[in-house]
Amino acid sequence: MTVPTDLDLRFRETAARSGMLDAGYDLVDSPLGPLLVAASDRGLLRISFDAEIEQHLEWLARIAGRNVLRAPRRVDAARRELDEYFEGRRHAFGLAVDLREVTPFTERVLSELARVPFGETVTYGALAARAGRPKAARAVGMTMNRNRIPIVLPCHRVIGANGSLVGYAGGLERKVALLTLEGAIL
Amino acid sequence: MTVPTTIPPFEVFYATHGPEVLGLLRRRLGRDRADDAFQETFLRALRAYDRLEHGEHLRAWVLTIASRVAIDVHRRTTPTVDVPEILHEDARPAYEDLGDLTEGLPAKERAAVMLRYGYDLSYDQIAAMLESSSDAARQAASSGVRRLRKEARP
Numbered sequence: 001m002t003v004p005t006d007l008d009l010r011f012r013e014t015a016a017r018s019g020m021l022d023a024g025y026d027l028v029d030s031p032l033g034p035l036l037v038a039a040s041d042r043g044l045l046r047i048s049f050d051a052e053i054e055q056h057l058e059w060l061a062r063i064a065g066r067n068v069l070r071a072p073r074r075v076d077a078a079r080r081e082l083d084e085y086f087e088g089r090r091h092a093f094g095l096a097v098d099l100r101e102v103t104p105f106t107e108r109v110l111s112e113l114a115r116v117p118f119g120e121t122v123t124y125g126a127l128a129a130r131a132g133r134p135k136a137a138r139a140v141g142m143t144m145n146r147n148r149i150p151i152v153l154p155c156h157r158v159i160g161a162n163g164s165l166v167g168y169a170g171g172l173e174r175k176v177a178l179l180t181l182e183g184a185i186l
Numbered sequence: 187m188t189v190p191t192t193i194p195p196f197e198v199f200y201a202t203h204g205p206e207v208l209g210l211l212r213r214r215l216g217r218d219r220a221d222d223a224f225q226e227t228f229l230r231a232l233r234a235y236d237r238l239e240h241g242e243h244l245r246a247w248v249l250t251i252a253s254r255v256a257i258d259v260h261r262r263t264t265p266t267v268d269v270p271e272i273l274h275e276d277a278r279p280a281y282e283d284l285g286d287l288t289e290g291l292p293a294k295e296r297a298a299v300m301l302r303y304g305y306d307l308s309y310d311q312i313a314a315m316l317e318s319s320s321d322a323a324r325q326a327a328s329s330g331v332r333r334l335r336k337e338a339r340p
Contacts, residue, residue: 001209003224008204011225020232021196053197061195067236068195 009072016073022065024074027051031086032174035151037075040064043096044078046148049170063101082151088181091118093152108132109143116157119182123161145169151178193241200228203245207252214256223259227252230315237314246305251315253285254297261293287334294318295330302327 016024023045025038034051037044038060045064046056053070060068077095084090097114099107112130116122122130124144125137133139144155150170156178160166168175179185194202207227211220230251238247285304288296297316301307302323307315312323 001205001212003204003208007208007221007224010221011200011228014225014229015232018229018232020229022236057195057197065236066193066195067232069197069200069232 012069012071013073015069016071020067021069021071021074022067023060023063024069024071025053025056025060026070026072026075026079028075028079028082030082032170032177035082037078037082038068039074039078040098042098042100044149044152045098047078047150047152048148049150049174064098078152085151086181095152097149097153105131105133105136105139106143106146109140110147110153113144113147113153113155113158116154118154119184121157121159121179121184124158124166125161127158141166154178157182157184193235193238193244196232196235199231199235199244199248203248204228206245207248210249210252211256214253215259219259219263223252223255226259227255230255234314234317239311243305243307243311247301247307247311247315250297250301250305253300254293257293257296288330291330291333295326295333298323298326299330299334303331 015021019041021041023038023040025036025046028035028037033049036046036048036051036053036056038046038056045060048056050056057068081090081093081095085093097110099110102110109127109131112127115130116127123137124140125134128134128136128140131140140158144158145167147153147155147169150156156168156175158166165172165175165179176185193199204224208220208224211223211227214220215223227248231248238244285300288299291299294316298312301312301315302309309320309323309327312327313320316323316326318326
């Protein structure tokens with residue numbers, strides 16, 4: 001016995017509308033490969049280039065609560081904005097983010113990061129200064145490395161003082177692809 | 187917030203037990219009515235899921251919810267017919283027999299008896315499932331048992 005697809009989707013749809021989910025997730029297609037996107041009712045919890053959901057379920061349950069379900073509807077808004085971004089029709093995201101478990105410093109850094117506009121770059125040191133800790137370039141690097149909402153929180157726009165790309169948790173080739181898409185590098 | 191590792195994320199629970207629940211509901215209600223009952227079962231489970239304290243009886247738990255939903259659907263959609271209850275001499279309230287034995291009980295009492303004596307759940311767990319208090323669950327189970335005794339007496 002398997003659950004027919006239409007019945008399965010109907011339940012997931014109803015569950016997403018019920019207000020009882022702590023988090024819903026789905027895969028979103030992108031030119032960089034499938035993205036795992038998860039959101040609570042507060043906002044985005046996770047975007048990952050690693051689309052193996054088993055890697056994320058326990059983490060999502062720990063952060064948001066155990067009522068975690070694949071629920072395409074829950075990430076519809078994110079799917080739409082990401083599609084538009086990758087088609088070059090969107091330069092800024094209007095999506096809320098759920099940063100419930102991060103430290104105040106991380107939150108400050110990420111909110112400064114969110115202000116770095118499409119097509120521009122900033123150095124780790126400059127971002128540290130904007131977050132009020134000019135000497136914390138290394139800590140900012142760690143924060144970028146652990147950013148769990150890449151693309152929307154644009155850690156790909158943060159580069160080294162000498163102009164090198166340094167690194168990207170999702171793979172350096174993806175950082176290059178995103179900056180190329182935005183026209184920040186040729 | 188820490189989540190005891192014994193209770194999996196709802197996705198895992200749903201994927202694991204969905205097929206068996208659908209099978210049970212189709213046997214009890216037929217294909218047409220089973221679909222709605224399937225939704226209702228997992229919505230009830232979802233509602234109680236974050237209050238579960240351990241994950242040892244998840245299968246029994248969700249099958250009991252499904253049985254209860256099936257009873258509710260059956261009551262709503264089947265005209266009542268007077269059929270005398272026949273209790274066999276050797277009818278024992280063992281795990282398998284409990285479902286048939288408790289058929290005539292009010293839904294809440296039946297669920298409480300099934301969960302307590304069929305599946306050995308605590309009154310707290312039963313209360314979470316039935317959306318009532320632990321005391322009410324205890325009362326429902328004991329009045330269900332009293333009713334069964336009365337019916338079983340010649």
